[in-house]
Amino acid sequence: MYERCGTAHPELYPDLVAAGSLGSALVRESALLDRRLGTLEPVDGFDAAVTACCARGKARFKVFATNQEEREFRFEISTDNGWPWGAFGSTPDLAVVAAILHAWCGGASVSSLMADWPFLASLPLDAAPAGRVVSTAWRLTLERNPVIRLGDPEIAEALHSHPELRVFFPFPSHGEFSLLSSTAVEFHEVVPRVAPAGAGSWRVVTPSSSGVERELGTGLSAYEAAALVAANVPEDAGPAIEGGWPPPTQGAPR
Numbered sequence: 001m002y003e004r005c006g007t008a009h010p011e012l013y014p015d016l017v018a019a020g021s022l023g024s025a026l027v028r029e030s031a032l033l034d035r036r037l038g039t040l041e042p043v044d045g046f047d048a049a050v051t052a053c054c055a056r057g058k059a060r061f062k063v064f065a066t067n068q069e070e071r072e073f074r075f076e077i078s079t080d081n082g083w084p085w086g087a088f089g090s091t092p093d094l095a096v097v098a099a100i101l102h103a104w105c106g107g108a109s110v111s112s113l114m115a116d117w118p119f120l121a122s123l124p125l126d127a128a129p130a131g132r133v134v135s136t137a138w139r140l141t142l143e144r145n146p147v148i149r150l151g152d153p154e155i156a157e158a159l160h161s162h163p164e165l166r167v168f169f170p171f172p173s174h175g176e177f178s179l180l181s182s183t184a185v186e187f188h189e190v191v192p193r194v195a196p197a198g199a200g201s202w203r204v205v206t207p208s209s210s211g212v213e214r215e216l217g218t219g220l221s222a223y224e225a226a227a228l229v230a231a232n233v234p235e236d237a238g239p240a241i242e243g244g245w246p247p248p249t250q251g252a253p254r
Contacts, residue, residue, distance in 0.1 A: 004045060004046050004047070004066070004143060005046070005047065005049075005050045005065075005066045005068065006046075006047035006049060006050070007047070007049050007050070008022070008049050008050050008065060009068055012067075012068075012070070012071045013050075013065055013071065015028075015029075015094055016049065016050070016065060020049075021048045021049050021052070022048070022049065022050055022051055022052045022063060022065050023040035023041070023042075023048060023052040025094060026040060026052055026063070026094065026097065026098050026101065027040065029094050029095055029097075029098040030098045030101075030102055033095075033098070033099075033102075035098070035099075035102040036102075036105075037054065037098070037101055037102060037105055038054045038055070038056065038105045039054065039055070040052040040053065040054050041053050041054075041055075043062050043063075043064065045144075046064070046066070050064065050065045050066050051063065051064050051065070051066070054101060054104075054105060056080075056104065056105065056107075057080060058078075058080065058081055058082035059077070059078050059079060059080050059081075059082060059086070060076075060077075060078045060082070061075065061076075061077050061078075061101055061104050061105075062075060062076045062077075063075045063097055063101070064076075066139065066143065067139065069135070070092075070132075071092045072090055072091075072092060072129075073090070073091055073092065073093070073094060073096075073097045074088075074089070074090045074127075074136075075088070075089050075090075075097060075100070075101075076088055076124070076147060077089075077104060077110055077113065079110055080109075084146060084147050085122065085123070085147060086110040086122075087110045087113055087114055087120045087121070087122060088120065088121050088122070088123065088124045088126070088127035088147070089117070089119060089120045089121070089127050090119075090127050090128060090129055090136075091119070096117075100113060100117055100120075103116070124136070124140060124145075124147045124148055125137060125148070125183065130242070131242070133169070133183045133242045134166075134167065134168070134169050134170075134183065134239070134240050134242075135166075137169060137170050137183070138160055138166060138170055141156050141160075141170050141172075142156060142157065142160060149171070149172055149173070150172060151170070151172020151173075151175075151176075151177045152172070152175075152177065152222070154222040155177050155194055155202065155222045155225065155226070156170065156172070156177065157222075158222040158223045158225065158226035159177065159179065159194070159226045159229065161223070161226065162226055162227070162229075162230040164230055164233055165179055165191070165226070165229060165230055165233070167238075167239035167240060168180060168181060168191055168237075168239070168240050169181070169182065169183045169240040171187070175195065175196045176193055176194065176195040176196070177193060177194045177195075178191075178193040178207070179191040179193065179229070180240060181237065181238070181240050181241065181245070182240055182241050182242075182243065182244055182245045183240055183241070183242050183243060184242075184243050184244045185244050186244045186245045187244075187245070188245035189207040190207055190234055190237050191207060191229060191232075191233055191234070191237060192204050192205060192206055192207060192216055192228070192229050192232050193205060193207060193229075194225045194226070194229060197218045197219055197220070201218070201219045201220055201221065202218075202220045202221070202222060202224075202225035203215055203216075203217060203218035203219070203220065203225070204216045204217045204218075204220065204225050204228045204229055204232070216228055216232060
């Protein structure tokens with residue numbers, strides 16, 4: 001199963017290691033600017049070393065330092081009624097997170113935060129740094145984060161276990177799991193997708209963009225299905241592009 005990080009990588013998060021947890025590091029950063037934060041707790045299901053959550057009524061400000069490849073503080077701010085899709089952000093600078101959290105603890109609305117910090121976005125993948133939309137989508141999927149479209153956890157983990165499949169955009173829908181070559185409309189699918197075959201098993205079919213659907217295998221376990229998908233990635237299939245698939249007149253690859 002995918003592990004929800006319980007320790008901070010020293011080379012990426014020395015400030016967290018020195019403070020003992022993300023919450024303590026945020027408090028320390030705020031104190032340097034003579035600011036105070038509300039009570040910080042771990043995000044449910046995650047370790048305090050790499051997450052922190054502050055409550056304001058029904059609203060929540062959640063911070064994650066779960067990226068194990070690059071330094072990143074990813075945060076989610078819910079609306080006053082608890083609606084998860086308020087504002088999202090990502091930054092390598094802990095001081096920036098502390099400043100936004102301080103403003104929020106002081107009563108700032110989601111709209112005012114987005115006006116003051118234009119890099120904030122209303123959708124989680126829009127907040128992902130350039131070049132990291134795909135990896136962010138995978139991380140949110142594997143962490144079972146409710147702010148993103150989720151599919152079967154076992155098939156998600158099985159597909160992610162193949163490095164050659166991680167470069168495609170994960171897109172679960174109606175029980176199926178597609179790996180797309182673009183991250184936004186127009187979606188472009190060249191890799192076989194996985195669909196339920198009943199009794200907890202899976203089948204692998206050719207992508208819908210190929211015109212006629214062809215079954216490559218059925219009655220498979222999650223890891224058997226993922227292996228079959230990996231074995232049938234077209235040779236010329238590159239990593240997913242960020243954004244919609246360009247029209248042919250712009251020289252889109254085929």
